[in-house]
Ligand code: AMP
């Protein structure tokens with residue numbers, strides 16, 4: 001398949017992309033979090049194509065993207081009050097909410113679940129595409145399954161070129177980690193995936209929220225994460241990655257670099273960058289510890305760079321896990337397969 005690569009803004013290209021989705025095809029598009037791979041949410045064949053293009057397990061449901069509140073009606077007949085309160089504060093924005101679905105929402109889109117995940121993205125091109133496409137775009141991140149999520153259109157081309165009809169290039173995304181997912185179907189509101197919208201931000205609107213215990217660690221026997229996607233080894237760089245934390249982290253990493261034979265890399269911050277020997281490893285800073293949002297934006301791009309540089313071993317410092325740092329550390333821990341060294 002010949003993938004059309006369209007640089008935005010391009011009004012005619014946008015209309016064409018909307019048409020492609022209405023006719024059952026796939027379009028990758030920018031959002032404020034990461035690039036999404038979109039198809040018509042009410043067309044089970046389109047959802048099947050999304051799974052196939054990504055190589056994604058088909059029990060891993062897709063998020064349905066909408067552009068206005070009126071669109072909720074067709075997705076669910078049981079919308080809790082909290083959704084409206086949270087939407088008032090965070091939509092359009094990086095918050096995905098799970099509610100009971102109507103039977104008309106295809107099982108293929110929700111991975112066989114009787115619930116549906118819904119988000120209104122905060123990106124003009126995404127909102128325009130949703131409207132052009134008829135109002136409902138099912139979209140996971142636009143990476144090949146198991147690779148870091150795309151924060152640039154070139155990442156999408158790398159992973160999905162030749163497998164989808166259109167890529168809309170809107171430049172670099174704004175946030176760089178996927179949306180916060182909350183489940184509104186239980187007695188208590190539960191965070192299934194941390195993101196830019198933190199527990200504290202949610203609690204200001206709806207009171208106490210809980211964390212899905214499965215977020216804290218590696219998939220363990222008997223603990224099944226409620227967001228099926230949290231189960232898979234995501235965001236994985238090709239090199240073997242580990243996180244080194246504690247006072248002695250830099251010393252430990254330097255010592256290990258001295259002993260290792262393959263091509264190694266260090267993920268660090270601006271404050272510690274000079275402590276690492278550039279002749280022994282590829283040194284990548286995610287930015288200042290004072291600006292965790294910058295580290296979140298850079299993480300996936302840097303992991304992809306390390307892949308293309310053929311790095312086989314990655315030592316990463318850890319970052320403060322407050323605010324967006326919680327989502328950042330969640331993604332870093334997954335990339336590292338939860339391998340942590342206390343130094
Ligand atoms: P992605 O957009 O690639 O980050 O993937 C969407 C994420 O949303 C995955 O982790 C899914 O498991 C999760 N998700 C989507 N729909 C549901 C749902 N109905 N219940 C629980 N998790 C969901």
Ligand code: MG
Nearest residue numbers: 140141149178
């Ligand atoms: Mg994803």
